[in-house]
Structure formats: C-alpha cells, structure tokens
Amino acid sequence: xxxxxxxxxxxxxxxxxxxxxxxxxxxxxxxxxxxxxxxxxxxxxxxxxxxxxxxxxxxxxxxxxxxxxxxxxxxxxxxxxxxxxxxxxxxxxxxxxxxxxxxxxxxxxxxxxxxxxxxxxxxxxxxxxxxxxxxxxxxxxxxxxxxxxxxxxxxxxxxxxxxxxxxxxxxxxxxxxxxxxxxxxxxxxxxxxxxxxxxxxxxxxxxxxxxxxxxxxxxxxxxxxxxxxxxxxxxxxxxxxxxxxxxxxxxxxxxxxxxxxxxxxxxxxxxxxxxxxxxxxxxxxxxxxxxxxxxxxxxxxxxxxxxxxxxxxxxxxxxxxxxxxxxxxxxxxxxxxxxxxxxxxxxxxxxxxxxxxxxxxxxxxxxxxxxxxxxxxxxxxxxxxxxxxxxxxxxxxxxxxxxxxxxxxxxxxxxxxxxxxxxxxxxxxxxxxxxxxxxxxxxxxxxxxxxxxxxxxxxxxxxxxxxxxxxxxxxxxxxxxxxxxxxxxxxxxxxxxxxxxxxxxxxxxxxxxxxxxxxxxxxxxxxxxxxxxxxxxxxxxxxxxxxxxxxxxxxxxxxxxxxxxxxxxxxxxxxxxxxxxxxxxxxxxxxxxxxxxxxxxxxxxxxxxxxxxxxxxxxxxxxxxxxxxxxxxxxxxxxxxxxxxxxxxxxxxxxxxxxxxxxxxxxxxxxxxxxxxxxxxxxxxxxxxxxxxxxxxxxxxxxxxxxxxxxxxxxxxxxxxxxxxxxxxxxxxxxxxxxxxxxxxxxxxxxxxxxxxxxxxxxxxxxxxxxxxxxxxxxxxxxx
Numbered sequence: 101x102x103x104x105x106x107x108x109x110x111x112x113x114x115x116x117x118x119x120x121x122x123x124x125x126x127x128x129x130x131x132x133x134x135x136x137x138x139x140x141x142x143x144x145x146x147x148x149x150x151x152x153x154x155x156x157x158x159x160x161x162x163x164x165x166x167x168x169x170x171x172x173x174x175x176x177x178x179x180x181x182x183x184x185x186x187x188x189x190x191x192x193x194x195x196x197x198x199x200x201x202x203x204x205x206x207x208x209x210x211x212x213x214x215x216x217x218x219x220x221x222x223x224x225x226x227x228x229x230x231x232x233x234x235x236x237x238x239x240x241x242x243x244x245x246x247x248x249x250x251x252x253x254x255x256x257x258x259x260x261x262x263x264x265x266x267x268x269x270x271x272x273x274x275x276x277x278x279x280x281x282x283x284x285x286x287x288x289x290x291x292x293x294x295x296x297x298x299x300x301x302x303x304x305x306x307x308x309x310x311x312x313x314x315x316x317x318x319x320x321x322x323x324x325x326x327x328x329x330x331x332x333x334x335x336x337x338x339x340x341x342x343x344x345x346x347x348x349x350x351x352x353x354x355x356x357x358x359x360x361x362x363x364x365x366x367x368x369x370x371x372x373x374x375x376x377x378x379x380x381x382x383x384x385x386x387x388x389x390x391x392x393x394x395x396x397x398x399x400x401x402x403x404x405x406x407x408x409x410x411x412x413x414x415x416x417x418x419x420x421x422x423x424x425x426x427x428x429x430x431x432x433x434x435x436x437x438x439x440x441x442x443x444x445x446x447x448x449x450x451x452x453x454x455x456x457x458x459x460x461x462x463x464x465x466x467x468x469x470x471x472x473x474x475x476x477x478x479x480x481x482x483x484x485x486x487x488x489x490x491x492x493x494x495x496x497x498x499x500x501x502x503x504x505x506x507x508x509x510x511x512x513x514x515x516x517x518x519x520x521x522x523x524x525x526x527x528x529x530x531x532x533x534x535x536x537x538x539x540x541x542x543x544x545x546x547x548x549x550x551x552x553x554x555x556x557x558x559x560x561x562x563x564x565x566x567x568x569x570x571x572x573x574x575x576x577x578x579x580x581x582x583x584x585x586x587x588x589x590x591x592x593x594x595x596x597x598x599x600x601x602x603x604x605x606x607x608x609x610x611x612x613x614x615x616x617x618x619x620x621x622x623x624x625x626x627x628x629x630x631x632x633x634x635x636x637x638x639x640x641x642x643x644x645x646x647x648x649x650x651x652x653x654x655x656x657x658x659x660x661x662x663x664x665x666x667x668x669x670x671x672x673x674x675x676x677x678x679x680x681x682x683x684x685x686x687x688x689x690x691x692x693x694x695x696x697x698x699x700x701x702x703x704x705x706x707x708x709x710x711x712x713x714x715x716x717x718x719x720x721x722x723x724x725x726x727x728x729x730x731x732x733x734x735x736x737x738x739x740x741x742x743x744x745x746x747x748x749x750x751x752x753x754x755x756x757x758x759x760x761x762x763x764x765x766x767x768x769x770x771x772x773x774x775x776x777x778x779x780x781x782x783x784x785x786x787x788x789x790x791x792x793x794x795x796x797x798x799x800x801x802x803x804x805x806x807x808x809x810x811x812x813x814x815x816x817x818x819x820x821x822x823x824x825x826x827x828x829x830x831x832x833x834x835x836x837x838x839x840x841x842x843x844x845x846x847x848x849x850x851x852x853x854x855x856x857x858x859x860x861x862x863x864x865x866x867x868x869x870x871x872x873x874x875x876x877x878x879x880x881x882x883x884x
Contacts, residue, residue, distance in 0.1 A: 104777035106797070106820055112354035112369035113321040113328060113772060114168070155324045155503065156304055156630040167325045172759070172766040176593075177612040178642055181208025183594050185225045188214060192221040197599040201569060201834070202765040205593045210609035211646035216601055223598075223607060228650065231606050232662035238559050238586040238604070239663050245272030245538070249548045249557050252278040252517045253564030254506025255613070257626035258635070259682045260652035261508070261515040262689075263675065264563055267660040269526075270535055270668050274542030275557070276519045279509055279762075281545035282570060286471045286849040287502035288513065290480035294725050296718035297711050299510065301499035302463055303632050304330065309497030312340040312459035315373075316384050316483065317469020317855070321351015321772060322758045324467075324503055328355045332370045340455050343373040345469065346381050346443075346753065347783065347830060348823040350772035377452060380443030381751040381828045382856040384470055385479040386731045387442040387449060392486055393430050394453030410457055412491030419715055420488055422726040429728035441731050443825050461497030462487065468505070469753070472855035474735050476846040481727035488724055494715035504631045505762065507613075511629030514708070515686070519544050525689075532688050535668050545571060546842060546850050552580035560602065562589045563652065564610075566763040568597040572840035572852035573812070590655055592645075595763070596834075611651045615640040619654070621678030626653075627700055629708065635693075636705030653682065736844060740805035740858030748791065749805060750784075752857040754833035754840070763834055770832075775820065782861070783822035783830040792861060796821040799864035802831070804839035804857050814838050816864050829859065 187207055193216070196204065213231045214223035226234075239248055250268045252261060265276065280288070288298035295301070307313070307330045320327040332355050335341055343352045353376070356369040379387050399410040416423050439446055456462060464483050470476060484493075484500060492498035504510050516525055519542035526537045543551050551557035553576060560567075560581060567589075571577045577600075581587055584602030591598070592612045598605070611617055617624045617640060625639035650658070657672035675681045680697050687696040692708050699706040717723050732738075741749045757779065759767035769776045773783070782800065789796055798819050804812045814836050824830060833854065844853045 106778075106781075106818075107774050107776070109350065109772055109774040111350075112356040113351035114325070114356045114369075155326045156632045156634050157326075157636075169322065169325055169758075169761055173761060173764075174614060176205070176764065176766060177209075177614050179208050181206070182211055182645070183207040183209060184211040184646075185214070187594075188223040193223065193599050193601070194221055196594075200765075201596055201763065202768065204595055204599075205764060207594055209592055209612075209645035210594060210607060211649070212609065214607040216605035218603070223605075226606070228648075228658070231608060232658050234604065234606065235561070235586070235588055235659060236662040239271065242558060246275060246540075246542070247557050248273060248559040249275050249277060249543060249552065249561065251545075251548070251560065251562040251565060251567055252276065252512055253562075254279045254504075254509030254512060255564050256512055256517075256652060257508060257628060257638070258511045258515055258686065259626050259679050260563070260656060261512045261517050262682060262686050263653055263656040263660070263672075265516050266529070266533065266670070267656055267664070267672075269529060269537040270533070270660070270664055270670070272538050274519055274521060274538050274540065275548065276517050276542055277545040277548040278512060278517050279506060279565060279570065280513055281850065282852060283468050283509070284471050284502055284504050285544075285851045286476035286480055286846050287466075287504075289849045290477045291484070291500065291502070291712075293719060294481055294484050294727060295493065295500070295712040296716070298513075299633055299710060300501045300631060301493060301710055301713045302501045303707070306463060306497050306499060307334055310334060310339055310459075310461050310463045311497070312342065312455055312462045314456075314462065314464045315341065315343045315345075315352065316388075316464065316466040317345065317471075318465060318467030318503055319345070319347075319349045319351060319469075319755070320503070321349060321355070322756055323505070325351070327503065328372070329357060331355070331372050332357055335370055335372055335374070340374045340459060341372055342375045342377070342452060342455055344377050344379055344384060344387060346378055346824055346828050347755075348376070348378065352376065375451065375455065377444055377448055378823070378825055380441070380825050381753045382473050382475075382732075382735065382737065383442040383444070385475055385482050385729065386438050387444055387452070388479070388482040388486055389430060389433060389729075389731060390435075390438040390442060390444070390446070390449035391453040391456060392482070392489065393433060393435070393438065394450045395457060395486075395489055396427055396430055398453070398457060411489050415491035416488070419494075419717065419724055420726055421721050421723045422728075426485060426726035426728045429730070433731055437731050437733065441733065456486065456490075461495070462490070462492045463497070463499055463501055464492075465501040465503055467503050469855055471846070471849075472851055472853055474844070474846060474853050474856065475729070475732045476851060477848045478727075478729040478732075481729060484724075485726055488726060493724065494713055499713065502631070507630075508628040510631060510633070511627070511635070514629055514690075519547075528689055532685070533668070533670060544850055546845060546852070549573075549577050549580045549842060552584055555583065558585045560584050560587045562587075562591075562597065563656075564590055566595040566597050568600040569595065569763045569834040569837070572837055572844075572854060573842035574834070574838040575812070576842050590652060608655060609646070609649055610655060611640070611644055611649050613638060613640060614642045615644045615649075616642065617651045619651070619677050619679070621680075624651070624679045626679065627683070627705070633708040633710060634705055635700060635708060637700055651676070653679065735856070736805075736807055736853070737856060737858045739807060744805060744860065747860055748788065748827075750788070750827055750829045750859050750861060752782075752802070752804075752829040752831060752836065752839065752859045753855045754836050754857070755830050757832050760832070773820075773822070778818060779832050780817050780835055781820045781831065782817040783820050783824055784861075785824055785826045785828070786821040788826055789819050789821060794819060794863065800861040801864050802836070802839060802859045802861055804841065804859050806841040806844060806858075808841055808843050810841065812839050812841065829861070
C-alpha cells in the first residue's frame with residue numbers, strides 16, 4: 101500500500117513517471133505481458149478502441165497511441181483477478197459494503213450471474229435463464245412501464261445502445277437516465293438551441309490549423325491525456341493556448357510525450373499553456389463576457405478611427421441573429437461586476453481578449469468544469485457568442501469543442517438513449533419496427549432518483565456504470581435504490597451500486613471491450629462514436645474472463661425475448677448472431693448511418709454529418725443565435741454567503757484524482773497534485789487554511805449549505821495547501837457527492853451542480869463511538 105504523503109510534484113505530465121505508472125498498474129493486475137501486448141493493439145484498425153475517454157484517435161490507425169489512463173483502463177479490464185462465487189460466499193453484502201470502492205473493483209472480473217438472497221445477506225449464483233425470468237416477472241407485473249428505470253453508461257456500444265432503446269420503447273417507456281444527464285447535458289442543450297446541433301463542430305485536423313485554443317474548465321492531463329498530444333503539437337508550432345482553470349493543473353502547464361524518443365531521452369517537456377488564468381470556481385461566464393466586452397470596445401474604437409471592423413460583420417449579417425441586443429447587454433455589464441465574479445483582473449481579461457483578436461482561427465474547448473454549474477447552459481452560450489463574433493464556426497481551424505468523457509457517451513445519445521426523443525425519431529421507429537413507441541417524456545437522472553424515492557418507480561436496470569456512486573446527494577440516491585422492488589446491474593466488475601440494492605437484486609456480468617466476442621456468426625466487432633463524431637469499429641483481442649459471459653447486445657436480446665415474448669416481430673437473438681444485422685437496422689432508422697457496414701470498415705471509420713460545421717443552422721431561428729446573459733450574482737454560493745456571514749463559506753468543486761476515471765478508482769495516488777496514498781483530501785489556498793486557524797495536514801469536516809435547508813455532511817478530510825483562488829476548495833468525488841443537493845442542478849439541463857457547492861469547513865470531530873480502529877480498506881466515509 102502506498103505511504104500516505106503530500107509532496108510537491110515538479111515533473112511534467114506524461115514522461116517517465118507516466119510509463120512507470122503504467123508498469124505498476126499492469127503488474128498490480130497481473131497482466132504485464134498480455135497487458136503490454138493488448139496496449140500495442142489499441143487504436144488500430146484490427147485492434148480495439150480504448151475503453152476510456154472519448155477523445156478521438158488520429159485516423160484510428162496509430163501503432164501505439166499512448167495514454168496513461170487508457171492503459172490503466174485496459175489493465176483493469178484485462179486483470180487476471182476474478183470476483184467469482186467464492187468471493188460472495190466469503191462476504192455478506194453488509195461486509196462488502198464496508199470496503200472501499202478501490203478494494204471492491206480490485207477484486208477482479210465478475211464471472212457468474214448473481215442473485216441477492218435476503219435470508220443470508222449474500223449474492224448467490226443464478227442461471228442466466230432464471231435471471232431473465234426474474235426480471236421479466238417484475239417488469240411484466242408493473243402497473244405501467246413507466247414504473248421501470250433503464251440507466252445507460254457511456255461505455256455501452258452503439259449496437260448495444262440501439263438494441264437497448266429499441267427494447268425499452270417496445271416495452272413502453274422513455275425512462276432513459278444516462279451519464280450524459282450528469283456531465284455534458286448542458287452542452288447538448290446549449291448548442292442545439294444556439295447552432296442547431298448538440299455536438300462539437302471540430303475535428304482533429306482543425307487543431308493543426310488553429311491560431312488559438314481556449315480551454316475552459318478542463319484538465320486533459322488526467323481526464324483526456326491523448327488530447328495533450330494535440331496541444332503539444334499546437335504549442336510547438338506557435339499557437340496560443342489559453343487555459344481558464346481555478347487550479348494549477350500540470351497537464352495544462354507542461355507535457356513530455358512518451359512517444360517522443362528525443363524528449364524522453366533528455367527528460368525534456370513542452371510548455372502547453374501560453375497564458376493561464378486562475379479564475380474563481382464558476383467564474384467562467386463572467387470571464388468570457390469580459391473578453392467579449394473588450395473585443396466589442398476595441399471594435400468600436402477601430403470603427404471610430406475609420407479602420408475596418410475587428411468583427412466578421414459579413415458572417416454576423418449572413419449567419420446570425422440577435423447581435424444588436426447581445427452587444428447592448430454586454431455594454432451594460434459593468435466591469436466591476438465582471439471582475440468580482442470572474443476573480444480575474446480587468447487587465448487579465450483584456451489580455452485574453454487581445455489573444456482572441458490576434459488569432460484568425462480559434463477553437464474553444466470545455467469540460468465538466470463548465471457543465472456542472474447552475475448557469476452552465478448560459479456559460480456555453482457565452483462561449484459560442486465569443487466564437488460567433490469573428491466567424492469562428494464552420495471553417496477550418498475553428499469551432500466549438502465540448503470534450504466528453506466516457507468512450508461512447510456521445511454515441512449513446514446518437515442512438516437515442518434519451519428521455520426526450522424527437523417525435524420524428526419515434527415515427528421512424530414505428531415505421532421500421534411496426535409498433536407504436538411511447539410518446540411521453542421519461543425520467544432523466546434526477547427525475548429517476550426522485551421517482552424511485554417516492555415509489556413511482558419500482559424497477560431499476562443499469563446497463564453498466566455505477567449509478568449509486570456517480571449520482572449526487574448520496575443519501576437520497578441510496579434510499580431511492582433501496583426502495584426498489586428489483587435492481588439489476590450489467591457490469592464487468594463489482595462496485596458500490598451492487599451493494600445498494602433493492603428488495604431483490606441481480607448482478608449480470610458481461611464481456612469487456614478488450615475481449616473477443618464470439619457469436620453464432622463468428623467473432624464480432626462493435627462501434628463507438630468519439631467526441632468529434634467519428635464512428636469506428638472496435639474488436640477485442642483477449643479471451644473472455646470466464647466461460648458463459650454474455651455480451652451487452654446478447655444480454656439485451658435475451659432480456660427482450662423474456663419480457664416481450666411474442667408481443668412484437670423483432671427477432672432479437674437472431675440480430676445478435678451477427679452485429680452487421682444490428683447495424684443494418686441502425687442504417688434503416690438513422691439516415692446519417694446509410695451504408696453503415698460498408699463505411700465503418702474503412703480504416704478510421706466515418707464522420708457523421710454536422711450541419712453547424714457546414715453553416716447550416718437547424719434551429720427555430722434558422723441562424724446561429726447570439727444569446728445575452730447577465731453575469732450571475734444570485735447563485736447558491738451568493739445566497740449561502742449571505743445566510744452564513746458569520747464564517748467563511750467556500751465554493752467547493754468536485755474533481756477526479758489522476759488514479760481515477762469517473763467512479764473507477766485505479767489507485768490512491770494523485771501524482772500531478774502531489775497526493776499519494778490518500779483520497780480524503782481537500783485542496784485550499786494556504787491563506788484560507790490559516791484564516792480557519794488550522795494548518796496543512798489538519799482534518800476538517802465539510803457541510804454543504806443548500807437552499808433546501810437539508811444538512812449534508814462529508815467527514816474527515818485532510819487540508820492540502822494548493823494553488824487555488826481564495827474562497828475556493830476542491831475535493832475528489834465520489835467522496836464529496838454526498839454534499840451535492842438533488843435539488844441543485846443546471847438551469848434547462850438538470851445536470852447536478854457538482855462543480856459549485858457552497859460549504860463550510862470545521863475541525864474534524866470524531867464521533868463518540870469511534871474508539872475501535874477501522875479495519876484495513878474500510879472507506880474513510882465510515883471512519884468516525
């Protein structure tokens with residue numbers, strides 16, 4: 101076990117430490133030889149797609165597209181460790197629930213379907229047919245199909261997602277909460293409103309031509325390491341890279357590419373950000389509006405001198421609407437408000453504005469540091485407003501780039517894993533498959549938790565993911581899941597959600613992305629869609645972790661047969677004998693997937709059409725829309741500081757450690773931030789720590805100050821002095837998810853506000869009954 105230490109890390113992102121980390125994780129999972137061979141087959145036409153993030157591959161044909169966290173994902177899935185029936189015979193569910201999330205997943209790959217037995221508080225083996233019969237009995241016994249919830253993870257392939265939504269809609273509901281509801285929902289909502297397509301508009305080739313790349317609320321060194329290669333190349337050719345982030349993140353500062361032999365030989369690195377602006381948590385909208393205000397002021401000065409406009413007036417006239425009202429709103433916004441709410445000086449904002457004006461082609465990227473706030477949709481509108489001013493949409497080297505998380509989260513939404521399906525899509529389902537799909541909107545993630553909590557929903561089915569740990573308001577979510585009659589999870593490994601179960605529960609183990617999927621028609625490949633709308637094949641190369649594992653498409657097909665019987669004419673299991681048959685149905689359902697099987701077999705796959713990239717605006721206005729928004733001054737953090745003027749109120753952002761991807765914890769280190777062997781830490785400015793009368797290394801309890809008045813606490817966090825603005829804190833999730841109110845979500849998009857939580861910090865007080873030492877690997881949440 102890693103010794104618990106806090107020490108400054110002065111190396112670059114990537115480099116030798118990255119290679120050493122990969123070797124350590126391969127050894128820990130006992131896959132050193134096979135794992136290395138597997139890594140060499142990643143991202144090749146005849147290999148498999150990385151099961152990690154959705155950052156695209158360069159033509160999907162690299163001999164070795166190195167990515168540290170992708171390697172960790174491969175090692176974790178390729179592990180020789182097994183979590184078979186013997187594990188569940190040894191531990192009750194109550195005992196398993198006492199172990200950490202890292203320990204649970206570290207037990208290895210699940211091998212056998214398991215059914216919860218309340219009498220013994222254990223999971224016991226169950227046959228596949230019995231498991232499907234149990235699910236069918238519960239689903240068919242509901243008063244309404246809308247009493248069932250069908251969750252989807254972003255790792256689900258296009259083929260599995262399409263079959264899944266087809267089955268669920270044939271069953272009769274649109275209850276499709278998914279991971280998009282918790283991450284990039286505001287991106288889809290805002291972009292669809294403003295430019296008519298809910299996806300980014302750029303390709304990797306655009307990064308080769310951009311003069312400036314703006315990065316908002318994103319930490320690519322940990323969350324999308326392959327992106328650093330594109331940023332490095334852009335920096336080397338002289339492009340400006342401007343980062344807006346409350347924390348100093350090593351991946352945005354320096355990067356040593358493990359594929360660059362010369363750089364590695366000389367222990368060199370490349371500077372990434374030309375400018376780094378540490379704004380307040382949630383201050384992005386104000387900062388971007390400040391840049392825009394500077395641009396418009398400089399344009400007015402140029403026109404007054406008789407010079408040419410600094411804006412792309414032709415583009416604005418031909419392709420946009422609302423500019424005059426927007427410009428008036430910006431002019432009316434006072435600089436002091438912008439400065440106060442952004443946390444940046446006026447000179448810094450004008451510097452950022454000048455970089456924008458000096459750059460002919462600009463890409464704006466953003467991550468969940470933008471999307472998990474109350475005003476997320478408005479912030480994304482403001483990013484696009486900035487791009488529109490100089491025509492930075494629909495031309496090479498420029499555009500909007502929301503950087504999504506899991507490998508197929510964008511593809512799942514394209515396959516219509518969506519609680520609000522368009523009516524024209526439902527019409528197409530009816531015409532192609534001969535049944536009338538449900539028309540009413542379903543539950544999103546927050547709505548699903550509320551429905552399970554109050555009894556409106558009685559069955560929860562999770563296609564991958566770790567719902568109990570990924571969601572906000574941990575206590576409320578756990579109560580909701582435990583209130584279900586049945587919970588079912590399709591998964592590769594044991595996680596917390598399997599231990600927060602309904603009155604009856606099933607764990608259904610499935611094949612991983614790295615494994616050979618043999619069906620009646622032979623070995624199969626699935627497809628995924630990356631963040632830049634490229635669709636490509638992925639075929640596993642490892643033998644299955646256990647005999648009898650089913651693929652996700654096979655699980656959906658057998659479930660559909662068990663539940664629907666002869667209620668429709670779809671030949672579910674026949675479709676999964678050859679996944680080309682599923683892709684043929686996708687092509688019949690979605691026009692943009694025409695000739696799917698032919699086009700996807702071209703090395704690198706194909707790119708889906710993007711109307712905004714072609715400057716075709718498919719929204720009610722028929723044009724790109726300038727959307728004015730005031731700088732927010734009445735968000736939860738503002739109100740909390742008014743209510744608790746007696747003590748410091750901090751704005752807390754949740755984030756990942758470097759040894760983590762989403763809820764999967766690969767290890768207990770966060771190398772780039774200098775944290776080793778510990779996860780219950782809270783990053784704070786040294787002056788804020790001193791103002792609390794405490795020192796770095798002291799332990800505090802955190803309490804969120806929600807508008808609903810409910811007291812939510814997370815106990816025992818070590819204070820770590822860090823380069824972060826005063827008044828701001830940061831800590832890892834899922835440890836701090838308990839602090840996020842279910843009732844606090846993004847306007848219009850309902851994404852939990854996990855990046856802006858008003859909290860107070862007080863010295864940790866052990867509970868009176870905490871005399872006994874905690875067992876090894878017990879999660880710190882249970883240490884009293």
